[in-house]
Amino acid sequence: MRVKSTLAWIAGAALDRVRTTWTGRIVAGVLVLALVAGIGGGTWWKMQQVPDGAALAVGDRVVTVTDLDDRVQTLRALYGVQPPVEDPVRMDGFRRDAAKAVALSMVLEDRAAEMGVGVADAKVRQTLDQYITQQLGNGPGARDDFVQVLGNVGTTEDKVMTEVRQQMVVGELFDRVTEEVTVTDDDLRADFPRYAERLGTPEKRDLSNIVVASKEAADRIAADLRGGADFATVARASTIDNATRANGGALGPISADQLQADYARAAFDAPAGQVFGPVQNQFGWNVGRSGAVTPGVPANFDQVKDRLRELVLFDRRITLWGQWMNDSLRGGDVRYADDYLPADPDSAPTGASPGLPSGTPQTAPPAPGGGG
Structure with a gap:
């Protein structure tokens, strides 16, 4: 149990x-x-x-x-x-x-x-x-x-x-x-620009990732990959992420909002086909590769009105x-x-996601390096 x-x-x-x-x-x-x-x-x-x-x-x-x-x-x-x-x-x-x-x-x-x-x-x-x-x-x-x-x-x-x-x-x-x-229809039209990005289909990238325990190991792997080593082969031999090892580190198409912030910046700043990292998170040191890009689709007011x-x-x-x-x-x-005595005793707790304390599991796919 x-x-x-x-x-x-x-x-x-x-x-x-x-x-x-x-x-x-x-x-x-x-x-x-x-x-x-x-x-x-x-x-x-x-x-x-x-x-x-x-x-x-x-x-x-x-x-x-x-x-x-x-x-x-x-x-x-x-x-x-x-x-x-x-x-x-x-x-x-x-x-x-x-x-x-x-x-x-x-x-x-x-x-x-x-x-x-x-x-x-x-x-x-x-x-x-x-x-x-x-x-x-x-x-x-x-x-x-x-x-x-x-x-x-x-x-x-x-x-x-x-x-x-x-x-x-x-x-x-x-x-x-x-x-x-x-909320009135006039409210929706006035607020649409603030929500348009959230309501559109975000850009996705086909990512692969290797996570190791030390920066030295990550630097060595990044150098090997940039020198032409096969990513999947290196991932199967080196990654400590049990969830992706068998797939050669493949994560599949992922949007930036499904990733931890530092990793997302590195992954989405990298040109398609290039290796990025190392990036550290709580699971270890990550080296990734950005693959095919699926462009995002802007939101259309009439199509997203109910969700808005x-x-x-x-x-x-x-x-x-x-x-x-x-x-x-x-x-x-x-x-x-x-x-x-709290620092601000008169203010109720707040957080980025109402009802989801920071650090608790999210409904989005886990960030790279999650292991299993």
């Missing part, structure tokens, strides 16, 4: 709509985004004391340091969040961001109660049961396996249920807060949601201990 994949799937179970609706896209990361993503700044802060041994307080509810550590452990089980314990500076930032993420979740709980938003126990259980069945099968054995996996990573089924419920409640809040946002409406409406809802969360956080009576 693969613990990481099982729990990642359970995290996705928080909302059955995660892959298909606006709500799902923003929900999965709301409670944990502050742990792993950059956060926009504000300046407001009410300096008030919290009891000894507390990390933070929201109203009359106190979260002790032990409570916060326990919550982080559950988030680690659900989302793969890893505290950077080897780096004291990063760990300090992580601790402060963890406190802020928990504070935000508590504030949203309060707002949900004020607005009469909730999710029935049966619905939460049904959501979790569905994914346990899909991942582990039917019968008591599947649930036993599930409970064992949770125990292995230091959390419990009750804690997972609490997290799932919070995710679902946030989804309901998002719908309630943004339900009146609209979705994007504009989504972005407007996200903007309103962010403003609403900021206002809620400012009015939430949140106080932090000095060691847990």
